[in-house]
Ligand SMILES: NC(=O)C1=CN([C@@H]2O[C@H](COP(=O)(O)OP(=O)(O)OC[C@H]3O[C@@H](n4cnc5c(N)ncnc54)[C@H](OP(=O)(O)O)[C@@H]3O)[C@@H](O)[C@H]2O)C=CC1
Ligand SMILES: CC(=O)C(=O)O
């Protein structure tokens with residue numbers, strides 16, 4: 001080991017100790033989930049109030065799920081006999097791992113955990129203890145218990161208890177590694193029925209994993225299993241029943257012998273037991289899952305340096321393809337708890353395997369890519385298993401598991417609407433993307449053609465991929481065809497969608513058509529025919545002209561150019577809505593609370609009172625289109641005082657609005673914090689806003705609107721969608737420069753919805 005590596009390791013080790021030791025010590029605490037600040041709260045929480053649910057449960061035992069936290073509480077139980085790959089380090093020393101699992105259960109699936117370390121190695125006594133405490137829990141996760149005792153303990157407890165129970169080192173590992181195996185075999189171009197596999201380790205994890213692979217098609221006779229004494233062959237004596245199942249009729253004795261010419265290596269044993277020579281002796285495109293923790297059977301870098309064709313996974317988070325049971329247990333238990341399953345059966349396990357394997361083949365959301373600080377994640381050698389911070393795991397895996405429990409008849413509760421269940425799962429995780437989800441679902445119901453400008457850019461290409469693969473839109477790419485193709489290649493994005501290059505030969509007819517239109521539109525505004533001919537070769541004109549001619553349904557432009565320079569051709573080509581003199585732009589802000597809207601954030605620098613009236617009217621219309629009732633606050637830095645020039649302007653706009661549109665819920669001038677607060681609003685009983693906070697904010701000028709949303713965007717306290725261009729007859733939006741992938745997807749979704757609305761209006 002080099003000095004630098006030694007130093008890094010020392011620093012990391014110290015950091016791990018400091019992390020655990022910092023106050024509050026450990027990783028888990030208990031937080032009350034009910035109000036407890038008043039005397040009355042306490043009398044409900046404890047005596048005398050608490051006696052009432054006790055008696056209800058006595059009468060009706062299943063109501064324990066209604067009156068206590070049991071249904072969302074899992075025990076993580078160990079006796080410390082096989083802690084990671086560290087071996088039998090004892091119950092107390094296993095506590096950091098069990099607390100760690102508690103943390104993972106909570107952050108990934110919102111499941112509460114009590115970690116329980118039992119100082120008992122006798123399997124029957126251990127079983128008695130677990131049975132004794134089982135009534136506390138909705139589920140039990142056994143962890144780091146060594147084989148062969150682990151098999152007996154799990155089997156007995158499954159027979160005796162009727163709640164979800166699983167030894168995670170066995171089945172969690174089996175599920176994740178089976179998903180990874182399915183996908184890596186696809187990459188290697190090999191069939192599970194044909195491959196020769198060496199399993200190193202014959203303990204809890206190794207036996208369960210191999211059994212699951214066999215149920216997926218692996219041939220038992222193609223498996224060589226090794227334990228600490230070498231290959232489990234017919235010459236071996238005193239084998240446990242689980243090892244006897246894998247006895248091979250061979251004279252091979254060592255791991256080294258076994259590996260020669262094999263296709264797959266599964267390591268569930270101990271760190272650093274595979275040498276580069278052993279790896280070199282494997283067949284072409286060898287699959288190596290070195291899963292021992294914390295040190296794999298062969299280090300990732302060493303394996304990569306040994307052969308280029310290795311398809312590799314480890315149990316570690318610091319290398320590609322982490323095959324770790326964290327991808328499974330939170331979601332398997334979530335699904336099982338939500339239907340109050342009586343156990344975790346084979347159907348549920350297989351459902352989890354396929355859900356995880358399939359997820360790795362879907363396009364990866366930007367949030368995941370950002371979380372891992374990589375440029376792209378795409379199914380292949382470096383990514384064949386989802387990443388732990390992928391928030392789709394909870395919807396895909398938990399619902400697959402819950403469904404399998406229902407279908408196989410071991411669920412006490414049923415789920416009828418799985419879309420609704422998935423929404424609940426996401427809400428449970430506190431990611432308030434409800435409106436975005438609703439918008440995307442509406443878009444998917446009737447996707448429209450959306451053309452994306454600046455398609456040479458990674459973010460635009462990635463957004464196109466998501467729009468296409470999620471079925472939100474039929475995207476097309478506008479730009480330099482050759483360069484776009486080069487960029488797709490460079491970023492590893494494969495997408496079979498139209499690429500529209502304004503100067504390409506195949507656009508000759510369109511150029512002619514568009515030129516005539518452009519010239520007609522602009523001939524009395526200083527444009528001659530020659531200029532029109534030149535302009536249609538520019539994408540800034542070509543895109544709007546496509547839209548004008550109905551050759552696309554919506555347009556998203558401006559990723560890498562200044563807003564006004566991209567807006568100009570749009571305004572020259574696309575007609576205004578009836579009665580609209582000046583267009584304006586609105587931002588939608590999505591925080592933990594309800595969505596709010598800001599206008600005009602991007603176009604009218606210093607609007608007059610009349611302009612503000614129009615902006616408010618357009619904003620009202622746009623907010624309504626999201627099925628939200630607009631409550632509009634005309635903002636100023638005074639409350640109903642009209643002292644400063646700005647406030648006078650706003651007050652004038654308000655009086656015009658009140659006179660012309662008496663039904664509109666709009667008032668001001670008012671400060672934003674007052675408009676958002678029911679108590680403050682009650683100081684102004686005359687206001688049309690009443691005491692319900694406003695959700696739409698019309699700013700007195702562009703600077704205040706633009707800077708306000710940019711602060712929110714910069715602080716990352718809310719998701720920002722926009723600028724949504726208002727007042728045009730067709731859906732076109734100009735992005736903020738260097739928008740994120742999500743921002744592009746969201747704005748394109750808005751364009752799809754707009755196109756849908758216009759289509760249904762026209763068909764009426
Ligand atoms: N990445 C992941 O998600 C997971 C990884 N693991 C890892 O798998 C390993 C085993 O865990 P688990 O099954 O729970 O533990 P067990 O104690 O049940 O099994 C350990 C097995 O490893 C074998 N073994 C020990 N040393 C060697 C060696 N030098 N060569 C071959 N086999 C050896 C033992 O052999 P013998 O039978 O002769 O004693 C035993 O069969 C650990 O490193 C653990 O971290 C486990 C679960 C999940
Ligand atoms: C990940 C895990 O459970 C183990 O290494 O034991």
Ligand SMILES: [Mg+2]
Nearest residue numbers: 084143144169
């Ligand atoms: Mg474990």
